[in-house]
Amino acid sequence: SQFKDDLLTSPQLFPPMSPYDVDLPIQATEDVLFGSQFNQPKELPTDFSSVDLSFLPDITQYNKEQNRSEDGRETQKELDGSVSRNEDSGIFMDGSSSSCPDTTQPSPEASGVCPPLTPMTPMTPVTPASESSGIVPQLQNIVSTVNLACKLDLKNIALHARNAEYNPKRFAAVIMRIREPRTTALIFSSGKMVCTGAKSEEQSRLAARKYARVVQKLGFPAKFLDFKIQNMVGSCDVRFPIRLEGLVLTHQQFSSYEPELFPGLIYRMVKPRIVLLIFVSGKVVLTGAKERSEIYEAFENIYPILKGFKKAS
């Protein structure tokens, strides 16, 4: 039908979805919300013969039996992204969209009812052959920077603010803390500021704005320029012990395991460029990300590798 033709001729709706592709625009907060609400479609139509998807890369690797919730979450993300783009390009013009009222939250019953949505399900990033982990790393710390764009008198700030500490002999910045979101900021006399301790990108931005407001109230013409997330740290637990000695043997070019120095294995993943600290207890710390998706992707990459060391000995 005309609807399907539109989908086929607008390839920008179907970004290449190999598991190692970082260019997928992710709607960060919605992942967490929808992941928990998403119900598994109990059956997916397996007949894609009417839809020609040959222009898509990696389609041969795609496993059609995508019935695990974690892939469902990926589906959900892509659905949200695609649907919003669809709406922008005005493709959902005919009545088929009205037959699926919840285009953003497909329910199990709706999967058969909404034919335009099903061609999008092949686009989930697939960990070929094996299942995804089902574990979501939790963000523990976000480091961000912002430019207040005015020179600051640090002694003045330390005198007039309750939540500030300033010890110029030790460190050339004011250390300021706020309670909500619970964060710490380093404020330099040049007007640059570093904000640490937030648990999400939005919290970090909100906290940085609050610090900027404090500085404003202290009488400085502070602006809020070039806010940027510099680093994100996440952690999770794979729930089985890991033979680090084995991992360092098979992944020598990425791993550094020195029990004399540090009990964990330092794994420097190339794509995405993330450093993972892997411990014998199965806890994994991921750091070095500029975006949340890099942490999730890095974990999905490492999980099958770690599972390989679960049943050793």
Add this chain to the structure above:
Amino acid sequence: MAAAGRCPSCGSAALVEDAHYAQQQLVCAACGCVLAEGLLTTTYAEEEHLREVAYSQSTGQKEQLSRCLQRGIRRVQDLCKVLQLPRVFEETAVSYFQRALQHPSFHLVSLEKKELLGGCCVFVTCRQHNWPMTMGTICSLLYAKQELFASVYLSLQKELGLSVPALSLADLVKTHLNSFRLFQHASDVPAPFVEDKDKMIARTMQIVELASETWLVTGRHPVPIVTAAAFLSWQSLQPAARLTCTLGRFCKLAGVDLPPPAHLRLKELLEILLRMASQLAWLRVFNVDKKTVVKHIGDLLQNRIFLLKNAFCLEDREEQCAAALREDSPGEGSPGSPLTTGGAAQEEGCPSEGKRQREGSPRPLLPPCLINPRKRLRTAAPSASDSAITGDEPISDSEIEQYLRGPEEIRAFRKAKAWP
């Protein structure tokens, strides 16, 4: 130009540089005496002073290397000689050192760090050739702080992109036991304490392997494990005489340091051995405790594969059960065969599970950090309100004002701290 000096034959100061064909000569204008001729010079300074240039200087060999680099290379070579490493190691270490020093991140570090850099290069070379070398050894030779050595080592590994294989425990056992003084008779070592080196090495290796299989080695410093294993193996070879000797005394007699974690490793090893002993039929009659189990270490090691399997419920059995249970839930599409084998495993695995649970409740074979988890404050999962933050919320004035000091407060602070 006339050179400074006088003619040796007539004493005249009128010295002229002249060329005899293409050869430069210094000639006295008064008497014609040739003072100097045919000097090979390399620099204008040398020509002015008419001095010969030494060979090593003229080849410029040393001039290409900075004094710092030369000193560093000498240190690396000395270190290799002290450790009695093969010649190949020295060349490799020197080349690593030269590469590292040219790297921008090491070019300008302090001299102390440069010396540690040399030690790191030797260390990396040893590890790459599977020569058992611990950082502790290098640090003690360089009188270095371990944290500083660690940071230099990690940045060296990163900048040069070196892949360093893991330390082989088996080799470490041999070299560590080499430094023990219990293999010959000495005045301060009682006769029953002297032991045969090969027997002790063999048994220590077996105990270290056992520790490695039971998760006592991963993530831990290797030397305390080897020390504790050596102690147990030494005790077990002649338990009658040696059971009363403590770990501390053993280390003092052997002439080695007692690393603090060794006591904990010893405790963990004894716990493993006790569990294994509980599975050995003829030992169940005796009430073995952690003192007496040492007498039976020989038997335990001989049958360790069987005993480990029975003493601990290996997690792969557990996993099979759990996995089979998961796969039984409505899945679709994939053919039935993996499910049926999973199901069969569940049936055979779990009943024996149950049986084992009844006798002596074997614990799962897990690393100690999972068996005794330290009570830790668990970070709460992000609540719904946290996730709803968009970052652009309006910020109330009152919230900001709580962080500002009032005027009286400022006055009080000024007075108290004499604020500059």
